[in-house]
Amino acid sequence: MSEMTASTPSYLWSLQDVLGQGATACVYKGRNKRSGELVAVKVFNLASYNRTHEVQMREFDMLRKLNHKNIVELFDVEELPSKQKVLVMEFCSGGSLLNLLEQPENAFGLAETEFLTVLQCVVQGMNHLRENGVVHRDIKPGNIMRQMGEDGRSIYKLTDFGAARELEDDEKFMSIYGTEEYLHPDMYERVMLRKPQQKSYGVSVDLWSVGVTFYHTATGSLPFMPFRGPRKDKQTMYKITTEKPAGAICGLQRVANGPIEWSTYLPDSCQLSQGLQMHLVPVLAGILEADQERCWGFEQFFTATTDILQRQPVHLFALQQAMAHSIYIHHYSTVSVFFEEVAMQTGIDVQHQQLLYLGHELPLEGSMKVVNLPHTTASRPLILLSHRPETNNSLPVREPETPIMPAKFDVFADYNFTKIVVGVVHQYQRIVQLLHLHRELLLEGYYSYMMILHRACGEAMDSIARISIRLKACLSLQHRIFTLRGRHASENQGAADKNDRLQQVTEHLPGYTAAIQEFQNRLDHLQIEQAKLAEILPSDKSCQKMQMLLQKIVAIHQLYHKDRLLGKLSYNDEQIHKFEKIHLSSHIKRVKSLIRENCMQKYKDLLDTTRTWSRILLEMQNHMQDFNSFSTGLLADLEMSEQHQNKALDRILVTLQPSGAGQQHGEIELRDKELMLSRMYHLKEEMEILGQELQCSNSIIESLEAVHSAVAVRPSMARPATL
Template sequence: MTASTASYLWSLHDVLGQGATASVYKARNKRSGELVAVKVFNILSYSRPHDVQMREFEMLRKLNHSNIVRLFAVEELPSRQKVLVMEFCSGGSLLNLLEDPENAYGLPETEFLTVLQCIVQGMNHLREYGVVHRDIKPGNIIRQVGEDGKSVYKLTDFGAARELDDDEKFVSIYGTEEYLHPDMYERAVLRKPHQKSYGVSVDLWSIGVTLYHAATGSLPFTPYEGPRKNKPTMYKITTEKPMGAIAGIQRVESGPIEWSYHLPHSCQLSQGLRVLLVPVLAGIMEADQDRCWAFDQFFKATTDLLQRQPVHLFSLQQAMAHCVYVHHYNTVTMFFEEVASQTGIGLQHQHLMYLGHELPLEGSMKVVNLPSTSVSQPLILLSYAPEPNTSLPVREPETPVIPSKFEVVADYSFSKTIVGVVHQYLRIVQLLHTHRELLLQGYYGYMMKLRSDCREAMHSITVITIRLRSCFNAQHKIHKLASYASENQGSFDNSQKLQQLHEILPVYTAGIQEFLNRLDHLQIEQSKLAETLASDKSCQKMEMLLQKIMAIHQHYRKDRLTGKLAYNDEQIHKFEKIHLSSHIKRVKSLFREESMQRYKELVASTRTWSSVMLEMHTRLLDFSSSSTGLLADLEMNEQHQMKAMDRMLYSLQTNRTVQPGLAPRDKDQMVSRMHHLRDEMELLVRELQCNNSIIESLGAVNSAADLGPARPSTL
């Protein structure tokens, strides 16, 4: 069956949505074939006052925004029924998206942020025109999918909308039960008369419930048996909700309400986003209209959130992923402070790596200069302090009990639920796989950094050795010359201390080599683990199990539409139920005994690596400070030697007196020898200066290792 207006044609089977007063169909322009959506009003709609009937047309004509559905024309059927011709959005409604079992636990973070941004922008446009929607819910938010695959969400269904300033009130009732403000719910659903009037904040309550639904896949306020079956308890939950609570659930009949002040662990949003979102939800889902946020406060908070830049971070020793939301104009110091808040790792212990390399950052830098990150390519955070063992990053999903009796509708409902649960299992297995990759990559980078530190320590020892040899050579010649220059050797005799340092250097070298050997061992172990994990097929196996369970769900969907099954179909239905039970057991076994077990084994290995590598880092850091002191001591010793030689040269040049009583020939030999010693002393000074030039050319030592006894006393 088809229907048409002067310009548009549609099939009555192409239903996009249905409501109390109208149905929406997918239609086509008769000339161009362009797809549109037509809203056809039924007979019931005409029982409303004429100004109410015309309100939606007038509202859509005045509104013009990318996040509000566009009105193309108003036409009529031959029966004179009004038809709104609007833009067609191929992605269905937000409700359709949330009813997809894949989103049973809420939308992915990027998609949720898109929903939030579109709602905020659309609502901001409504408030600019003084419009209150009065029926905001996922079913009235439609989705357009662009050529790039990105979503654009648009507010639709303005049949209940009306113009209302921030300080104005209304008394008429519109909306959908689960998303209705408690004051309106009391009158519309419970049929309790009261003298209350309602303001624009009723839209904020509906937005809060919608955002919670989009974030978690569930409604925030749920009585036992559901909101439609237990209406008094539904009202009780929403009106008695404590300040700050964002959800309340009754798990047993007539039981207590469990209040929640945070989003459930099962939702896909990061902790960084949850911290920013929860205060918004608590502020707008407030039954007392006087305590509820105003739109200005809502727009300010959400705009601040949406303008922040997400920076993905993986804390290596804690094996935890984080997403830090900061403004692009904030400094790196502010970013580090937020990292400390989320991870508990102090600023002085934070060290960042990116793509396996160190990422040196100045505190005054702007966040906009940080490299681009993603879940699979985050910044790696090293902690230079012992980190406590953290809990696992995920929890196993709760699986409902499979119905024991044969019942077509109950079996369909269960299969739909279990498809959502297995989607969650798959996501967790994929997340663990990503974490394993990040752990292996992160510790490989950490090992390479320690190798670099060991090379710098070796370089430091080389520099110390060159300087030490220079000092030994100078000390030896000074001893030879001292007696002829009438100098006191005690003032510059450091032979014992130089010898002590000479004996310690091989210990340092051996210690560094031992560290390099241990790193070789760790890298071999890491490589073997990487090979083992690379052959892991947990994700692929879970995907196959999901496909099998989805196939059973589709079979049960057909059975539900069929209704009463023939005997053979009933037997097939029961066999499929046995298979479903078997697949669920395999899902749990795959998760626990393969994916989770391998992840735990890897984390246990990394904790051992972390302990060993932290000790290496600490001792290398200590030696860096020690070697700097040794070089300073040797440099001071050289300066003393230079001064001593200057004095000797001066003595040799000025003291021409030889011992009396010597034969002329002996006197000539003594003078000649003194001239020779003076030349030798000048050569030694030049040699010391040359050695210093060589040492300087080797470059500065940035870090080294203290692998042996404490450094000797000052030379």
């Protein structure tokens, strides 16, 4: 074995390829001597051999016992020439979850899809441990490895079973293992504060560590943070974890010796949707419970997390609120349940909800299953219209805080500052992309809203035409009845009153027509406004500008990383370092200016415009609904009136037939001809009405075809380059 390499009979590795290092062992990237396959080799140090033989062998035995896709696989146990045992394990190309969280783009936690992958893998791995009666006792992001699957998706695996032991649900243990930030408060008190105690610990201590790990993964930060940090202020750390109110999932001390700020929510900077958070937060509150008696058990934990993982997100954009939502719901739930979930998250009552998809109304029956809903994404959501006034005063995100730049030259402080800044600018970039997407969804959504009302106006005009046709028929029939009665009977006052009412409806129809035409004109004006804004959107290069600023700041961070490794700089290198600090200050100002004066201002301007659109369109929609109710009822009344008039006309004509035996043959023949002509005239009128209604129907079909053609040829608006 040389100074740079080491080997066993079947494996070799470079001592420089360190994957991880702990108190008792170091893990290297190695290779199988025969196949060249990459492996992870865990080599134990001398300190590990001071442990009892039983403890030394425990990790070997545990890994031999466990066999699961979310547990790192043990390949071999081999020996060095010095007789030291080494574990040869599955190599995970993605490093650890901790490595991933330390990347600047994840400074505020993982994206939702990746977080769900972590959740699923850890839950399944933990479930396998419990099925085998194993407690890990050192769950943390550094002990969760990331393997990249053939499809490019992450697979997370639990590793490092040096502290693990077999323990059933009702058993206890006294020994202490773990990493202090993730350690259960009872164990923390004994090992970190050196307080003697005789407490025993159960399997629930793993759940506390899992809770801290999930919070860290979701937010990029630890849930319990003293002002000076968890390792520099252990007393406050213990105080935060043990005095945490029920339901709180984090505690933060912002100033030295200051009060603790508790929260029952994840921070605004978290990338998880509110829909996922509302299911996740109760789980965190249940397992981040210091009292072992009140802490959730594994059965409750597995039930709750499995329920989350079995839900599917339906992406929704509440148009008038200008808010995006993810409705996490079971695929087998009914649409009625879905509507209730939408109401709970948006505050829009079920009876006021209307859904659109790809510009068209989405007809849904309450008994339908959620699995039959169309596929949605964040950029192609269902659009939710509300039939009542809504407010859209808030921005979808908050601007992150930027730390104060160190005033003095200090390679270490400057490096740490740029590391934080790179993470913050990544968050700025996500905000710019989100604002761009929301602007696009607002413009597309209101375009669809306007087109729906345009179609409604066209249908209303056709209804007026139908009403006009029916009115003419009724008036004609009424006139004939009145004439016949005037010739052969006393005047019927009721018929005259009905005739007057029909005349009044006829006189009011032009007013309805003018109102609908005014609506159409206003819609045309709004669509011109919408089209102008839609044309501008693709030319907005805010996303690209933010990307360029991010690249410049990352380049400075990389330079400062080199300077930190050097420690002491030459005069010229120091001058370059200081010049780059000036450039960094300028870049940060440009980042803030871009988002405040450009992106956010444009978004606020669009919100103001859509607020006006929303008020006008909702007013139109309410008037159109009233008119539809009126026109439907009026058409029904006219048809019924026409039926009654036909019956009345038949009765009159029957009474006009001769009944006396002494009447002359010529008079009988004349009456019969009059009756026949009257019925033929009535048949002719019916045929004319039918023809006119068919013509109206054709015009409706043609107008709808024209609308669909307009939608089909409408160019799609550009989306941000990176989403």
